[in-house]
Amino acid sequence: xxxxxxxxxxxxxxxxxxxxxxxxxxxxxxxxxxxxxxxxxxxxxxxxxxxxxxxxxxxxxxxxxxxxxxxxxxxxxxxxxxxxxxxxxxxxxxxxxxxxxxxxxxxxxxxxxxxxxxxxxxxxxxxxxxxxxx
Numbered sequence: 001x002x003x004x005x006x007x008x009x010x011x012x013x014x015x016x017x018x019x020x021x022x023x024x025x026x027x028x029x030x031x032x033x034x035x036x037x038x039x040x041x042x043x044x045x046x047x048x049x050x051x052x053x054x055x056x057x058x059x060x061x062x063x064x065x066x067x068x069x070x071x072x073x074x075x076x077x078x079x080x081x082x083x084x085x086x087x088x089x090x091x092x093x094x095x096x097x098x099x100x101x102x103x104x105x106x107x108x109x110x111x112x113x114x115x116x117x118x119x120x121x122x123x124x125x126x127x128x129x130x131x132x133x134x
Contacts, residue, residue, distance in 0.1 A: 059106040061134055064094065066101045072119020075099055077107075077128070087123035089116060094131065104134040 062077040069075075077088040091112060098105055112125040 059108055059130065059132075061104060061106050062088065064098065064100060064103045064105060068120060068122060071121060073117065073121075073123070076120070076123050077105070077126075088126040088128070089120050089123040091125055091127045094128075098131055098133065105131055106134050107131040 060079060062079040065076050065078050066074075067076070073089065075090060075094055077090060079086040079088065088109060088111075093099070107128045108130045109126045109128045112127055114125050116123065116125060
């Protein structure tokens with residue numbers, strides 16, 4: 001009888017170890033996620049403002065250029081910032097009084113995630129607002 005009790009106790013102990021290993025395995029497996037899964041289930045991260053995007057108070061200064069018109073690009077704005085020169089392609093046509101080659105203008109803008117218009121091999125599409133002569 002004692003031998004039977006001893007075998008029974010060893011089986012119970014063995015089962016406890018198996019259950020403990022199983023629970024630990026489930027815990028570790030559920031803790032490990034791929035970065036893609038973790039990114040989908042987390043809240044979006046708010047990043048710092050893009051330095052290329054000016055604030056509403058500070059206007060950007062640039063020159064209207066028709067340098068790329070031979071290729072089919074109607075008008076571009078050249079920002080001659082010594083730190084980072086840029087070429088912007090206005091989303092909408094500039095008013096006739098501002099669409100003058102070499103005219104210096106001030107404006108606010110934000111870049112757009114869209115294809116460059118046909119004929120515009122250089123530049124970044126942008127939405128220009130508050131456009132005035134400098």
